[in-house]
Amino acid sequence: MDFRLTEEQEMMKRMAREFADNEIAPYAQEWDKNNIFPEETVKKMHELGLMTIGVPAEYGGPGLDHVAQNIVTEEIARGDAGIATTMAASTLLAADPVLIAGTHEQKKWFYGMQNEGAIAAFCLTEPEAGSDVANLSTRCIKDGDYYILNGTKQFISNGGVAQLYVVFATLDKKLGHKGICAFMVDRNTPGVSVGPKEDKLGIRSSNTTQVIFEDVRVPAKNLLGKEGEGFKIAMKTLDLSRASVAAMAVGVAQAAMEASIKYAKERKQFGKPIASFQAIQFMLADMAQYIHAARLLYLEASSRQDMGLPFTQIASLAKCFAGDVAMKVATDAVQIFGGYGYTKEYPVEKYFRDAKIMQIFEGTAQVQRLVIARDLLRD
């Protein structure tokens, strides 16, 4: 077993870290405060290939392995989890269904648009179908060479800024998950609209909206896989992207720990830096352990993906653990900063708010535990 990164992975990590330090972190609090989607920074990220880390080399992308994709995601999230969400939702989460089930022609079209700068969004959740996604009610009806889509998608990352949507809809709710289909939908198709931007607790630089489909005629050639394969595609996609959410969570935790270490050395009480108090030292030592373990979990999941080995279980462990780690570390970071941590003068209250989403989206902490336990208890 060799835990070292390859030369390319090291270089990508360094590049993403420098980019996050110089182009993201200095502005993250401002974006957060004013609910700004940083369009210019996203453009810069596109030029550097960060917005296409999921595009394979044979389709004009950089052709990163999953380990590299997720290391980069961690580093970007260390700068701002919101912009990391924008990146990962577009080039990983929304593109994975195409990677999993797309034909050569479909990939050429989808990745081609992404290479040109198109942002993508993954439209699965609905107002009445969150954890229970198989219960979705967006309809698709076959009409000649088209499918007609009707329904509303909820909490869609990049909803308002995407040019490409991957949408899950059902032929007939009575068929349960066997009726679900996946489509690639161009934003310019008549009948596609987006709701107002959600006013969120955290990851406020990411754009989250409803996406509404009213009699949207989608060419049949945009169906991913076969009719009824949509649920399987969605589950495989979520399996794949769990490691990247875990990486994002580790990025937030890492940022919170680094801020805590710096502050603990500077802040003096009782005539000494608070870092000299064992109570503070122990919190820092715990942070380091949790973060390292969470990082190894997402790296193992990513590495298994790259090697073609089963990874569902380890990806759930990684996602669930890393989400909880981000929350715990960010909470302790606020504690170390004391009253100052409770104000917007310092960055830790933002990490605290950003961390919470890691326990909610792409399968809540409870749903992850369900999946893990189901696997453990299987006869």
Add this chain to the structure above:
Amino acid sequence: MKVLVCVKQTFDTEAKIELKDGKISDAGINLIINPYDEVAVEGAIQLKEKGIASEVVVVSAGSDKAMDAIRTALAMGADRGILIKQDTGADEYARAVAIAEVIRSEDPNLVLAGHVAADDGSSQVPTRIAEILGWPHINVITSLEIADGKVRCSSEADGGSQVTEVKLPAVISCQVSWNEPRYPSMKGIMQAKKKPVATVDAVAVENKTRIIEYFLPQAKQAGVKVEGEPEECAAKLADFIKNTAKIEVKA
């Protein structure tokens, strides 16, 4: 036109320098491409993008670790690299001789380098290379133009700037304000590995200098705080100046 860029692998500018057995320890130190050389690489790549340069070759002299600096330059967009294997104890003279030897065989039209390395700060190598080759040299440039077989540069002069023109081939060393180096792109990083890097041994020459001792700057001493009423403070300060600091006050 062929452009050759000299790059050095240096300590991260934020690295904490420590001495071990009288030598600078590189344990746990993050190595980076010398920031001044990174500007030279960017300048060369821009010449290529403008269609002025046809090939950008990066050269680094040092241990295997210097390969990282070369790969970074390749990821930014340089075409190929040459690693000159040389003992880390080589001085500026030995470095310049080794690099000049490679320049002779590569025969570029222009040699670019940072004007100083962020670690030892000796600012000697580009000038020595020019001297060895007998080529014209402009130092600390902040802009560069090429036309009719000549290179024209602005460079920093005391309190102002000066414009100099020399014939090619020439050795030009740059200031960081020349340009803003790009980040290597994801694709650039993936392609860097596929670009050719040749490894050559340095010509064997004796150093001309010998470092006798390294020492760290003395840690800053805590200041002396003078407290009390203004008259008291003034008296104490005057006493301090006269008797402790022993500064002679002349009327």
